[in-house]
Amino acid sequence: MQILRMAWRNLWRNGRRSAVTVAAMTFALWVMILYTGLVEGMLVDMVDQAVDLEVGELQVVAAGYRDDPSLHRVVADPAALLTGIEGLGYAAAPRLLGGGLGAVGQESAGVQLVGVDVERDATVTRIHQRLDQGAWLDPADPRGVVLGKRLARSLGAQVGAELLILSQGADGSIANDLFTVRGVLAGVGDGVDRGTVFLTEDAFRALMVLPAGAHRLTVRVPEGSDLDQARARIEALGPGLEVRTWRQLLPTLSTMIESTRGLIQVVAFIVYLAIAILVLNAMLMAVFERIREFGVMKAIGYGPGTVFSLIAVESALQALLATGIGVLLALPAMAWLSRVGIDVGALGGMQMMGMSMMQRWTGRFTVSTVQGPVLILWGMVALAVLWPALKAARIPPIEAMRAR
Amino acid sequence: MSLLRFSSVTKVYTQGQVQVHALRGLDLQIEAGEFTALVGPSGSGKTTALNLAGALDHPSSGTVALEGRDLGGLSRRELSHLRRDRIGFVFQAYNLIPVLTAYENAESVLALQGVPEGQRRERVLALFQELGLGGLEHRRPDQLSGGQQQRVAIARAIAARPAIVLADEPTANVDSETAEKLLDLMQRLNQERGVTFLFSTHDARVVDHARRVVKLVDGRVAEDLRR
């Protein structure tokens, strides 16, 4: 109690120095809180784009499909598996996958065919909301297909164009049919953009002569669920299943997210280094100015530990003030950045790793995006005050009292 | 057993190439209840002797013992506790912690000793009355005169009920009238409460108050008068 009281009053002895220190800490913390939240917002957006749009949080395929993606390697009874997955509290949708050739007029290109269970798919991906022109698939229009953005461009296909698809059916027959372009997607991701044709499930089955089975089930889990746990649970539903989380499916994205989070800490360290130097300097000055006082204190029986904590508490109080003010001042900025955000659409949006990015950069602020910068600040202040505090604690009393 | 005992104590300061012999075989015993003035010309070793008695420094040779314990055998931590619990200090100036009020300064050592709040209040307020500091409890040191500051320092020193109060030129920074009053006060505390004082001075009038006067010359006892 006595230490706290002394420390608090000591801050006011050189009020301007304390104010400068607190202001610098506050500003650095404010910047770091907003920066961390903005980066987190970008990461979440990237995951949303990649995961929500197309990939899904988890994918289930028949064992071996990933190494040898043949039309015949299917999950035999997708309906039963869907029931099982839904029983775990997750949402899931089957997709059918194949390859072929697409042609519009004189233009042709190799295409990836994706058969979609339209209704279910809307519960696990958001691709149906990413149309640039026209409309998404409709089970009532089995001739209607949707093309990836760049595929449509290279085929010169507009909404309403006739698309000829050529492939080989599951029974070995030649599969060919004419479809109508219902919609063209906006940017989704490299693979989809460049070569994918989406068909309804029924159209796919008819074209490819595949009456049963599904190649892939996309799974969505409730927010905050442990993906690895979900993966294990789904795998346990039956033999011959291969389940992958998006982190496994998109390892580059996953590593990039981890390293970006690491980078935040490096940036925080650098920003706070300036603060640490300021604290170090201010506290050293404070210790030197009061050296006689420490001499008297130690002579009359204040132990080194008490003197050490006095200096440490003085810095802690400053850090505490800075934390309070910094977080308070960050609140309105956080509210604005998370609701309104920064318009980057004017810059043509952002593209990263072949995925189209957001038009608006919004921050995402959670307890951990605020806590992180606060904890690193405290760590740096603690490091910076170590030397001045030790210096004060170790002063031999007579030498200190002799000091001028 | 003497309360404080110097036996053949020497103290050599090394300053660059020069060696200064501050004490050259000091033998001195202070008994409980004594009121002793340490006098002598400047540089005769008074401050050095008080620093050794106060466990603030180590002798170059010889022993200093307080209540029979050789200070040379104690760890830093034990010395710090010894100063807190058994020794009261009054320095020449800058005695008080500037951010604490007169009252808080006076109770600080008691707080370090872990004396409960109520007892601290009782003891310190009684002392403030006795030392004529009543009403000044909430003043900061810079709002007190030199004499008042020294009285607060005395209150702090004796509130903790030490075995001995060591005072190095406690009157050097106040005018002679104030000096006289401070000495009166110390004397009264000695007579009424039995507090043992060992203080240095080179003020002749202050010396008149002392029942025992020890004169140092060149780091040795040159005269030891009892009245």
Ligand SMILES: Nc1ncnc2c1ncn2[C@@H]1O[C@H](COP(=O)(O)OP(=O)(O)O)[C@@H](O)[C@H]1O
């Ligand atoms: N820290 C020190 N370093 C070097 N010499 C010192 C130191 N302290 C005291 N001295 C010397 O020791 C001698 C005794 O000093 P001191 O004990 O302060 O005497 P007094 O208090 O009687 O004036 C003096 O010559 C002084 O210069």
Ligand SMILES: [Mg+2]
């Ligand atoms: Mg002296």
